[in-house]
Amino acid sequence: xxxxxxxxxxxxxxxxxxxxxxxxxxxxxxxxxxxxxxxxxxxxxxxxxxxxxxxxxxxxxxxxxxxxxxxxxxxxxxxxxxxxxxxxxxxxxxxxxxxxxxxxxxxxxxxxxxxxxxxxxxxxxxxxxxxxxxxxxxxxxxxxxxxxxxxxxxxxxxxxxxxxxxxxxxxxxxxxxxxxxxxxxxxxxxxxxxxxxxxxxxxxxxxxxxxxxxxxxxxxxxxxxxxxxxxxxxxxxxxxxxxxxxxxxxxxxxxxxxxxxxxxxxxxxxxxxxxxxxxxxxxxxxxxxxxxxxxxxxxxxxxxxxxxxxxxxxxxxxxxxxxxxxxxxxxxxxxxxxxxxxxxxxxxxxxxxxxxxxxxxxxxxxxxxxxxxxxxxxxxxxxxxxxxxxxxxxxxxxxxxxxxxxxxxxxxxxxxxxxxxxxxxxxxxxxx
Numbered sequence: 001x002x003x004x005x006x007x008x009x010x011x012x013x014x015x016x017x018x019x020x021x022x023x024x025x026x027x028x029x030x031x032x033x034x035x036x037x038x039x040x041x042x043x044x045x046x047x048x049x050x051x052x053x054x055x056x057x058x059x060x061x062x063x064x065x066x067x068x069x070x071x072x073x074x075x076x077x078x079x080x081x082x083x084x085x086x087x088x089x090x091x092x093x094x095x096x097x098x099x100x101x102x103x104x105x106x107x108x109x110x111x112x113x114x115x116x117x118x119x120x121x122x123x124x125x126x127x128x129x130x131x132x133x134x135x136x137x138x139x140x141x142x143x144x145x146x147x148x149x150x151x152x153x154x155x156x157x158x159x160x161x162x163x164x165x166x167x168x169x170x171x172x173x174x175x176x177x178x179x180x181x182x183x184x185x186x187x188x189x190x191x192x193x194x195x196x197x198x199x200x201x202x203x204x205x206x207x208x209x210x211x212x213x214x215x216x217x218x219x220x221x222x223x224x225x226x227x228x229x230x231x232x233x234x235x236x237x238x239x240x241x242x243x244x245x246x247x248x249x250x251x252x253x254x255x256x257x258x259x260x261x262x263x264x265x266x267x268x269x270x271x272x273x274x275x276x277x278x279x280x281x282x283x284x285x286x287x288x289x290x291x292x293x294x295x296x297x298x299x300x301x302x303x304x305x306x307x308x309x310x311x312x313x314x315x316x317x318x319x320x321x322x323x324x325x326x327x328x329x330x331x332x333x334x335x336x337x338x339x340x341x342x343x344x345x346x347x348x349x350x351x352x353x354x355x356x357x358x359x360x361x362x363x364x365x366x367x368x369x370x371x372x373x374x375x376x377x378x379x380x381x382x383x384x385x386x387x388x389x390x391x392x393x394x395x396x397x398x399x400x401x402x403x404x405x406x407x408x409x410x411x412x413x414x415x416x417x418x419x420x421x422x423x424x425x426x427x428x429x430x431x432x
Contacts (some may be wrong), residue, residue, distance in 0.1 A: 017055050017118050024114035035109050044108045051101045058094050091126040095135060103142045106151060113146030140166060244347045245279025300335040301327055301362055304342055308360050311346045318357045325364030334427055337403045338371045344396045345373035345423045353377025353421060369427050376420045
């Protein structure tokens, strides 16, 4: 059963004319003795047969025509079948012949106007717009003649009735024309909406393609950034572990070779062996992206305290370690970053500052953790010594800043010739 308006109209345009003609023929046949003489009955019969043939030919022709020939396909949601997408010669000829047959049949028997009323429904679809009102007017004349008692009017009263009914049917036809115009406007709006949706879909597909390309580009950039970040991490870890360890080993071996006796030489050799084992372990942990050995069993304050004590014993520099604020657990990455920065700062002080005293302070503040490493060494002019990668220590300052920036932190250096050096690292409490 039809369920949509379009499907109901499709069914009406297919079977409606047959049904209306059958009803009109049945009533006309029943009233033939009253309204028709014997000469009109055979003529009416022939005209009914001609009308059936015309309607059947039209239906068969329409079913053979496809959408590519200018007719809407027989699918839900489009104009009813048997109604062309645009009026053409065939549709005009069909409407004219059908209307003429309906007019003559109504002339023979007024009840055939039941069939003639179909012109109200499809004139706007079958005829060009400039002729549609003429088609509706002819249908109105046929209907008015039937309603006034038949064509032609036989008396003045019948003529007056015909004039009034024609005016009424003319207004009715204008109403049909208005509804048809509204339907055409809605169809145009629907077509415009569909076209706009098509354009929007095209833009969306283009945007999706662009987004896909952008996503691929972002993935590539992210992969490259990840590779670069991993290289920087390994470089920093190697510098902070192997480089510092090898420097310490070389220092201890040099001290052993210059020792005044065997006992002092063996002590330096033991320190060199310990440094080698420690550096090897740190290198393995760096490759595996693990935390420093010093943080494996201790928190950051205790690990810093041991690191400072070992550095002071190895270098002979008087060093103090201080913790301020309320101690609290830190994220592993924060603790590892601050420990590495402290180790690098102390290593730089041992190699370059010639300091006699040093101090390390870890401060737990409201929204950040601060590490300060100070010494009373030679200091340097930051403008005269641009940071550089290499054995001169520039890589160490770069590495400290890179580590802090990875956690949205900062590293500042305050120094001047003869005034010592102070390095301060600040990392947000919530990092990473």
